[in-house]
Amino acid sequence: MSNVDALRNQNLHLKEMYKRHRFKKKLFVIVLIPAVISLIGSAIAFGSADISFVDVYLTIFRKLIPGLNSLSMESPGHTHIIIWKLRLPRILMGLLAGIALGSTGAVMQVVLRNPLADPYMLGIASAAGFGASLAIVLGVGVFAGSYLIIGNAFLFSLISSALILALSGRKGASPESMILTGLALLFFFQAMTTMVQYFGDSEAVKAAVFWTVGDLGKSDWNKLGMTLPLVVIGEAILIWKSGELNIMNTGDASAKSLGINVQGTRILMMVVCSIMVAGVVSFTGTIGFIGLVAPHLVRMIIGADNRILVPASGLVGAVLLVLADTIARTIISPVILPVGAVTAFLGVPLFIYLIIKKKGGFA
Amino acid sequence: MKVIVEDLYYSYPGKDVLKGVNLNLSETEIMCIVGPNGSGKSTLVKCVEGLQKARSGKIMFDGKDASGFSRPEIARLIGYVPQSSSQLFSSSVFDTVLMGRKPYYSWRCSDEDIDIVANILQLMELDDLAMDDFNNLSGGQQQRVLIARALAQMPKLLLLDEPTSALDISHQLEVMEIIYDLVHSRQIGVMMVIHDLNLASRYADSIVMLYEGRVFADGCARDTLTKSNIEEVYGVEASIHDLEGTLSVTPVRRVKKEWRRN
Numbered sequence: 001m002s003n004v005d006a007l008r009n010q011n012l013h014l015k016e017m018y019k020r021h022r023f024k025k026k027l028f029v030i031v032l033i034p035a036v037i038s039l040i041g042s043a044i045a046f047g048s049a050d051i052s053f054v055d056v057y058l059t060i061f062r063k064l065i066p067g068l069n070s071l072s073m074e075s076p077g078h079t080h081i082i083i084w085k086l087r088l089p090r091i092l093m094g095l096l097a098g099i100a101l102g103s104t105g106a107v108m109q110v111v112l113r114n115p116l117a118d119p120y121m122l123g124i125a126s127a128a129g130f131g132a133s134l135a136i137v138l139g140v141g142v143f144a145g146s147y148l149i150i151g152n153a154f155l156f157s158l159i160s161s162a163l164i165l166a167l168s169g170r171k172g173a174s175p176e177s178m179i180l181t182g183l184a185l186l187f188f189f190q191a192m193t194t195m196v197q198y199f200g201d202s203e204a205v206k207a208a209v210f211w212t213v214g215d216l217g218k219s220d221w222n223k224l225g226m227t228l229p230l231v232v233i234g235e236a237i238l239i240w241k242s243g244e245l246n247i248m249n250t251g252d253a254s255a256k257s258l259g260i261n262v263q264g265t266r267i268l269m270m271v272v273c274s275i276m277v278a279g280v281v282s283f284t285g286t287i288g289f290i291g292l293v294a295p296h297l298v299r300m301i302i303g304a305d306n307r308i309l310v311p312a313s314g315l316v317g318a319v320l321l322v323l324a325d326t327i328a329r330t331i332i333s334p335v336i337l338p339v340g341a342v343t344a345f346l347g348v349p350l351f352i353y354l355i356i357k358k359k360g361g362f363a
Numbered sequence: 364m365k366v367i368v369e370d371l372y373y374s375y376p377g378k379d380v381l382k383g384v385n386l387n388l389s390e391t392e393i394m395c396i397v398g399p400n401g402s403g404k405s406t407l408v409k410c411v412e413g414l415q416k417a418r419s420g421k422i423m424f425d426g427k428d429a430s431g432f433s434r435p436e437i438a439r440l441i442g443y444v445p446q447s448s449s450q451l452f453s454s455s456v457f458d459t460v461l462m463g464r465k466p467y468y469s470w471r472c473s474d475e476d477i478d479i480v481a482n483i484l485q486l487m488e489l490d491d492l493a494m495d496d497f498n499n500l501s502g503g504q505q506q507r508v509l510i511a512r513a514l515a516q517m518p519k520l521l522l523l524d525e526p527t528s529a530l531d532i533s534h535q536l537e538v539m540e541i542i543y544d545l546v547h548s549r550q551i552g553v554m555m556v557i558h559d560l561n562l563a564s565r566y567a568d569s570i571v572m573l574y575e576g577r578v579f580a581d582g583c584a585r586d587t588l589t590k591s592n593i594e595e596v597y598g599v600e601a602s603i604h605d606l607e608g609t610l611s612v613t614p615v616r617r618v619k620k621e622w623r624r625n
Contacts, residue, residue, distance in 0.1 A: 007485065014481045014490050018457050021494055113451050243470070247462050250448050253414055257445075258516070259438030259466040303496075304452035 025308045028301065032315040039319055040095065043326045044087045048334040051079055059083045085220075093219035094322045094339070096231045097280045098290055102317020103238050103310050104273040105291030106298070110245045110306060111269045113175045119277040119291040122164055122182030122270075124157045125212075126189040128281040131156030133193045133208040137200035149211065150223075150282045157278035160185050165267060173263050178270065214287030214340025216325050223283050234276035235314060241265055242306040249304070287340045289347025290317045296354055320346070364425055364440060364519035364552055365390055366411065371420035373406055380406045381417070382576035388520075393546055393553045395563035397587075398573035399597050404556040405446075407573065408522050411554065412443045424520075438466035442513025444523045448505070453498035456489060456508050463515025480515055487511045487541065503534035510541065521545070523555040527562060535559070539566050564588055564610040572596060584610050594618060 044056045059080055101119050108117040120126075131152035135141040143151030163185060168177035197205045244265050248255045255262045280287075294317035298309055321339070324346050328337040366388040373381040380403045388394050396404045409415040411422055413429065422429040424440060432440070442463070450459075460483060464476040484490050487507050492500065497508060506526055513521055521542070527535040543566055546553055557563050563570055564584035572580040572587050574596045580587040588610055593601045600615045 010490060011481050011485060014457075014484060014493055015477055017494065018477060018481070021455070021457075110452065115451065240470070243465075246454060246458065247465060249452055249454070250450050250459070250462070251445065253409075253445055254443075254448050256414055256434065257412055257438060257441070257443035258462055259435035261434065299452060304450075304454055305458060 025302045025305060029308060029312050029315065032312060032319070036095070036315055036318055039322055040091055043091050043322050044083055046326050046330050047082070047087060048329070049078075049082050051082065055079055056083060060088070089219040089221055089224055090216045090325070091322055092224055093227065093284065094216050094325045095318045096224070096227050097216070097284050097287060098294075098318030098321035099235060099314035100231045100276045100280045101287065101291040101321070102294035103235055103314035104277055105317070106295035106306065106310050106313040107238050107242075107245065107269050107273055108291070109295055110249050111175070111266050112179055114179065115296070116292070117179075118288075119273065120286065120288070121179065122274070123160045123186035123189055124274060124277050125281050125286040126186045126193065127156040127160035128153040128278065129212040129286070130189040130193045130196070132211045133196045133200075136208040136211060137196050137204045153282040154278050156189070157281060158274065160189065161270070161274035161278065165270060169267070173267055175266075210338070212285050213338040214285040214343070215338040216284055217336060218283065227279055227283055230276060230279040234272050235311070237272045238269070238310050239307070241269060242310045245269070245306040245310075249306070285338075285340060287321065287343055289343045289351065290321050293347045293351050293354070294320060296351075300354065365423075366520060366552065366554070367421075367423040368407075368411065369421040369423070371407070371410060371422065372418045373403070373410055373415060374418055380576055381410070383420070384573070384576070384578055386571055386578065386581065388552050388554055390519075390552055391546060391550050392568045393543065393555065393566055394569050394571060395567035396554065396556045396571045396573060397558070397560060397563055398579070402573040403576045404573055405524050408524055408554060408556055412441055412522050413437050414443075435466050438516060440518060441520045441522060442516045442518035444506075444509045444513050444521065444526055446524045447529065448509055450497055453496040455494050456497055456500070457484065457493045459497050459508055460484060460489075460511045460515050463512040466516060479517075483511050483514050487514075502529040503531070503537070506530065506534070506538055507541070510538070514545070519551055521551055521553045523553065525556050525558065528558055535562060542566070560588055560593075560612040561610075564612065588612055
């Protein structure tokens, strides 16, 4: 074999190797999707009232395909109600929140150039908590009726994000200035929340504190309908820009020299992440650790390629959150624990394990 | 690509860095920019790359004003190799070099891009490292990957900011030889900031000596790396020998001189 042929063969080998390498990463996402779907099915079956897997899927199919109703046997009414009114909205909200928290966590870590970044780092959760406290304790809000609390929480998280962008934008929107203004606002809103709660009556304060602890129990179909477009559109934008995140990960000067509008992309990503997280926090309260742990977990398995990492972190976030919520619902059933506490119980040991075992995944 | 820099001024708040720099780079040429720390070498390269906006003056690419080029257009003309590049979360070598194709695609890279990268990896003898993490490589290997990424941009001009300063002598020669071969096989221009005067004298077609934001001397090694220039610019007495046609500069001692203030 001539030298030229040998070189060409080696070249082909290199390309094949790269394509296989890329396919393996994609496979991870492809495997995750059915895993998530079957997890949802089993999560519905678990709970204080016993429902079999068959009933779960029968009930769902019957609802989706109206014609099926007349053909099959009668389903017991309370099963239908438990699945349709209680468990399914709750689990789907867990799915959406997990996707949003996992993906935004992955994006924030790259955009802020900080492996400790998570979706709440920029004070979004504490601003939402302040908005909610204002509504619960003082009854003050921009929206009336049942959306008083949620609307307030959403509005204040957006105000906090807008402030961060406006303030750090004057310093060229660098990761450092964003983190510092974010932390400053976080403490500011925490202090404001404390002030509001200090002067509130004890029942209202208790309700406000419970609101901030993440809980999926407040989910219903209306809220799902509002969260769904937010998460779907946001996720699409994050995935669309994820290739640029890879390049930004090599440093601002490098990325600019490769033709990336670094500042523009950074601001767009912050805005999209803020809106997604603000939406989720307003409906569920603060659910910690998902946004921190999911991206690190995925990086250890498939590496740092954001094109795969961003969607995969979302799916892993969803798995972790639905799992944590199932534990929260069943562990001392019929009492349902707030999932925000359970994710921390689940997340802290997992996170410490990752740090001890780390294989070059962090810095 | 012909590059002309005309009367370039650049200042940070409170400090003038470049004070009227002029230079001329032809299509196939290695230009080494030397000078003491703080003389404005890196700033000059960043201005040419468009990473920093000059206060006044002109930069021309093939007779066209550089300020009229968009960032992606510049990315197709100029490959920039930074001093070092740290990745917070490490990409593979193949993916890192593939980033050099970004100026040519908007959403997904094509099979052709993968072809080009595979060829460049072979050229740079990086094929065995292709799937390794960038952060796990040695300094010399990282430098080769960054040059490979710049080559993937198919540039007409390479800008390098101290490509050899973190390398041992063997890897210094390796990198310089790679660059020398590339210039002549691909007909590209190179503008390189470098501290090592011996490497500069050996590989440069022209040397630009910067001092306090101005071009102090400009020309071939014999005209620029003189005893008096080095003493004036660096404040160092040097002995200069001719070794088989290339100059060898050996610093002997620091000489006291009155630092000019501006």
